[in-house]
Amino acid sequence: MVVIRVRSRDGVERVSIDNPNITIGELKTLIESQLRVPISNQTLSLQQNLLLAKSPAERSQFLDMANPSIPISSLKIGHGSLIFLSYDGEREIVLPARRPSITPAGSFGKKMTMDDLIAKQMRVTRQENPHCExxxxxxxxxxxxxxxxxxxxxxxxxxxxxxxxxxxxxxxxxxxxxxxxxxxxxxxxxxxxxxxxxxxxxxxxxxxxxxxxxxxxxxxxxxxxxxxxxxxxxxxxxxxxxxxxxxxxxxxxxxxxxxxxxxxxxxxxxxxxxxxxxxxxxxxxxxxxxxxxxxxxxxxxxxxxxxxxxxxxxxxxxxxxxxxxxxxxxxxxxQGPLSSTFPIENRNFPVTTKALKTHLERTKSQPFVKRISDFHLLLTLARFLDVNADIPALAACVRSETAVPEGYQLLIESIANSGV
Structure with a gap:
């Protein structure tokens, strides 16, 4: 007996096969009979990203198990292998057989605690649509x-x-x-x-x-x-x-x-x-x-x-x-309003005012507001300026693309030349 693990949106289930050399088409027939997913509704793949495909067009891109005549052994699918199944609609989940429980005489069943009741309400299902477009x-x-x-x-x-x-x-x-x-x-x-x-x-x-x-x-x-x-x-x-x-x-x-x-x-x-x-x-x-x-x-x-x-x-x-x-x-x-050419914080080396000086020299042909329109540069400046007054003022200039007051230009150039 060979057991293939089938992972779908419902978790991992198992399909039993007698012949390890069956074709993909025959495997689909067994999935239909054992897991109750119609062949016409099955998309199979060895790629887990299949489970993230939401539309028929997206699922049609997974072609590695699309040919029903290919033996599963040619895809190295054997005992214990994991394949992925996507399907539309709902189905009845086939639960494994359980041993019958024995209820003590005089009892109408197990008493459920509040935790048991809460757990029964926690039904984890797939959310189809995000809150962001x-x-x-x-x-x-x-x-x-x-x-x-x-x-x-x-x-x-x-x-x-x-x-x-x-x-x-x-x-x-x-x-x-x-x-x-x-x-x-x-x-x-x-x-x-x-x-x-x-x-x-x-x-x-x-x-x-x-x-x-x-x-x-x-x-x-x-x-x-x-x-x-x-x-x-x-x-x-x-x-x-x-x-x-x-x-x-x-x-x-x-x-x-x-x-x-x-x-x-x-x-x-x-x-x-x-x-x-x-x-x-x-x-x-x-x-x-x-x-x-x-x-x-x-x-x-x-x-x-x-x-x-x-x-x-x-x-x-x-x-x-x-x-x-x-x-x-x-x-x-x-293409957003900011550049990302200034050295980035918290990487291999600390960002110093030398980097600020180099950046200002390299961009000196641009308007000053463009020269400082980089978040990482503004973060470096924020360590030297008043976070409640100076930083909002400079950020407002960048946001509106208006000229930076001369006093701030001189202050920034002074920081760049400080050698800190």
Missing amino acids: LVSFDRDAANAFQHYVNDSLAFAVKRGGFMYGTVSEEGKVEVDFIYEPPQMGQEERLVLMRDSEEEKLVDAIANGLGMRKVGFIFTQAVGQDQKGYTMSYLEVAQASELHAESGLKEWVTALVKLKVNDDGGADVHFEAFQMSDMCIRLFKENWFDLESIKEGEIVDPKVSRMKKEVVVGGKDVKEVDNDFFLVVVKIFDH
Whole structure:
């Protein structure tokens, strides 16, 4: 007997086959009979991104298991293999047989506690639509972030940052700059060592520019891409914490990683999500269980462990497939009002006033307001200026593209020449 694991939006189920040399068409027949998904409604693939495809057009791009006459063995599908299934509509979930329970004499059944009742109400389903219409990245800001991770870190460790920009009434999120706080990145874990004083400066600059914090962006290390998940349980927990902290329903979580292309090379790939409403509720109500994971314990990164059972696909479970928590957001790009050519904070080397002097000399042919229209430059200046008066005034000039008063020009040039 050969067992194939089939992962769909309902979690992981199993299909039993007698002949390991059956074709894809015969496998679909078995899926129809055992999992009750009609053949005409099945899209199969070895690529997990199939589960993120929302329309027939998007699913039609997954062709690796489209030919029904190909033997599954030619795709190296065998006992224990994991394939992905996408389908439309609803179906009755086939639950595994359970041993009959024995009720003590004189009892009408098990008494349910309040926790049991609450757990029964926690039904984790896939949220189809995000609260934001789309997210658009400033090209320069996105390139400055991914180039550093690619060229300097080689995607060996994780890197993260906060995205700042605007949210329109229609829910369109525009990201115009990325702030990278002090941090420590490892292959699977990202620790943000947030500096409250520095973040106050960042928020003051953003307010002056008419912007706000709109999301979180992070990278996955190369080694993570081989583990078959979109986001790990650690990433889901961190993204949920930051989303919940923001209080912004349009908050976006962006993921940057390397993907192998058709030529065998690697391309930098951006993906954008919102954490589902249920995910944020579970986080706020402290359902996620990270504390019970022991040092050295082998944990499946594809699932998030719950402290109590929740209902997924009609089943009571304590582990939820992370893809249930992800709501795909469309990505666009634009050319925003800021440049991203000034050295970026909290990287390999501290940013000094020497960098400011070099930048001003390199851009001396431009109007002064254009020369300082860079968030990272403004953050460097903010360390020397009054955050309550000077920074809002300079940011207002940048926002309206009006001339910088001569007094501020002289002050900035003095800082650049200070040699600090």
